[in-house]
Amino acid sequence: MTRKRVAILISGRGSNMAALIEAARAPDYPAEIVGVLSNRAAAAGLETAAANGIATASLAQSKFPSRDMFEDTMTQILESWEVDYVCLAGFMRILGEDFVNRWLGRMVNIHPSLLPAYKGLHTHERALADGVSEHGCTVHFVTPGLDEGPAILQARIPVFAGDTPETLAERLLVEEHRIYPEALRMLVSGKAKL
Template identity: 45%
Template sequence: MSKKIVVLISGNGSNLQAIIDACEANKINGDVVAVISNKPQVYGLERAQNHDIVHAVVNHRDYDTREAYDAQLANVIDEHCPDLVVLAGFMRILTEAFVERFAGKMLNIHPSLLPKYQGLNTHQRAIDAGDTVHGVSVHFVTAQLDGGPVVLQAKVPVFDNDTSDDLAARVHEQEHRIYPLVVSWFVEGRLSMQSCNDKHEAFLDNSVLGEEGYSPN
């Protein structure tokens, strides 16, 4: 049975597009049933419209508190009865109540090799640190910012003369490869998160994943 996916965005939506394309190519046994943005007039909403996907704006500026915003956002998501909520460049720090509401069925993608460089400006931080390897992580969402268990990472080289834009472009290419793959694992029932005493672990094919997520080796 095809699974329902809701995608949250804040901007261009290139990862949204990668997931839509994978669904339409039957690489994901699911459909993006709704796209929700916290900002109006972003290109990701146009991507949804181009594929006849229901889309909406829940503008965070219309709410006095983070709690009020997250409560309304959760209500709008629930209208679509999703099996999976995907954060694709959704630039909001989520409240604990929101995270708990969708615990175990919410994924995020973060442009670093977690646990390194949680938060913003990851590409410049990797350059400033003199790293020779950088990358991207797909992880389950927990109340700890960028701290949920990692499912899959992809690495890219950092070259001597790289700018943050150079590195971002290299990372984006890998994002578009691994995010649809992880979404596919989830909707096929192969991927799950299990929690015990505030410890969260990702499981793929009933095997616990390590700190860096799945590794074919």
């Protein structure tokens, strides 16, 4: 089995990145994590990746005159790693249309809501404010519209009386770590297609 080469884009601690790295340790997992790229040099996930022998890079968008130049440099790094697929794991930048289209069908994201509900930020706060009885997470294809790509997998959790954004986030993270590796497996094995 030739394993597909995957890069992960992060901005922070990279807990979903760590779940993907852990899943890829299994000999029968169809993907290997070959690189982790962050838009923040201080992202804790870079240390985790390096400790696992994975190539890392960081690029601050503020150092580039334009988003296009920033994303062109990201593409050069991803190409140098010979990447087949890209996973966004808490990458807190909105990507430009050219970059998205370059990876269309080969780039996925995990979002902390049951899309199409609660696109964008502060999903837990918004779900609680609306008084919903269930919340969840979605692994979806990245398309030019923010959080608009088709879902690959979703997981649902009940919302309890007394839940806070923090308790909801903590319980949901368990599900994120479960479905993201499964969705990546589906993607690289051809079971999920855009």
